[in-house]
Amino acid sequence: MDEEPTESLWVRIKGRAGAGDITVGVCYRPPDQGDRADEGLYRQIGAASLSQALVLMGDFNHPDICWRDNAAERKQSRKFLECVDDNFLLQVIEEPTRRGAMLDLVLNNKEGLVGDVKLKGSLGCSDHKMVEFRILRAARRALSKLTTLDFSRADFGLFRDPLGRIPWDKVLEGRRAQDSWLIFKGHLLQAQEQCIPTKRKSSKNTKRPPWMNKELLGKVKHKKEAYRGWKQGQVA
Numbered sequence: 001m002d003e004e005p006t007e008s009l010w011v012r013i014k015g016r017a018g019a020g021d022i023t024v025g026v027c028y029r030p031p032d033q034g035d036r037a038d039e040g041l042y043r044q045i046g047a048a049s050l051s052q053a054l055v056l057m058g059d060f061n062h063p064d065i066c067w068r069d070n071a072a073e074r075k076q077s078r079k080f081l082e083c084v085d086d087n088f089l090l091q092v093i094e095e096p097t098r099r100g101a102m103l104d105l106v107l108n109n110k111e112g113l114v115g116d117v118k119l120k121g122s123l124g125c126s127d128h129k130m131v132e133f134r135i136l137r138a139a140r141r142a143l144s145k146l147t148t149l150d151f152s153r154a155d156f157g158l159f160r161d162p163l164g165r166i167p168w169d170k171v172l173e174g175r176r177a178q179d180s181w182l183i184f185k186g187h188l189l190q191a192q193e194q195c196i197p198t199k200r201k202s203s204k205n206t207k208r209p210p211w212m213n214k215e216l217l218g219k220v221k222h223k224k225e226a227y228r229g230w231k232q233g234q235v236a
Helices: 035-048 075-086 154-163 177-194 214-235
Strands: 006-015 022-028 054-059 104-108 114-122 129-135 147-149 196-198
Touching: 006 035, 022 035, 035 054, 035 075, 104 114, 104 129, 154 177
Parallel strands: 022 054
Antiparallel strands: 006 022, 054 104, 114 129, 147 196
16 A cells, blocks of 8 residues: 655755764644554654654644643544654754644754754744754753653652542542543642652663653563564564
8 A cells, every 4th residue: 555645854964074964854744634644754753763863843733732741632643642752752842833832843862962942933924933943963961951750769658648638529520531631630740749759861861751761661672572573474
């Protein structure tokens, strides 16, 4: 079955002596793009993420994604988040780019590769804000600004107490599943903030997201090995 075309362009910028190449991608994903075209785009992103340095930018039209919580309402948006997580990409835009929605994104696979991100006024008749940033040829080795939860110092007794005192039957009575989830998530995040301290992510292995620990890395490795074995069996 032929793959549906995607509106994307990929180039490789040759690095100077001693510096690796940088892969740069530009993408526009229409709001009504179908699943087949999405899957084709995800395969392109997966292949490009194998580059030593990748910067991907564009209008992806996923307004329902909450990047702070790494969550989304729509199935297609959740699939996109899975693609971002599976390829260890970092998303650096923090403000809305069009009418209160964060549609335009800048993703990269190495912390410190993208810097000086600024949102400016619209260009011409466009109602999107312009995004200006710098690609830093040598990724900075400064201390990571990313933080992750430090479960080794968490007070789980204190964490359970406020959640256990909430009359959930009464609080969630008559509410739809999505509304119930948002209420529960709000209380959960509030308890998390009070009872689980954070720590700065190590500057080592900065390609990994902050929640990726040794146990999860082992499971990801096992998954890839199983898939590789299945694929070789299919080919054979």
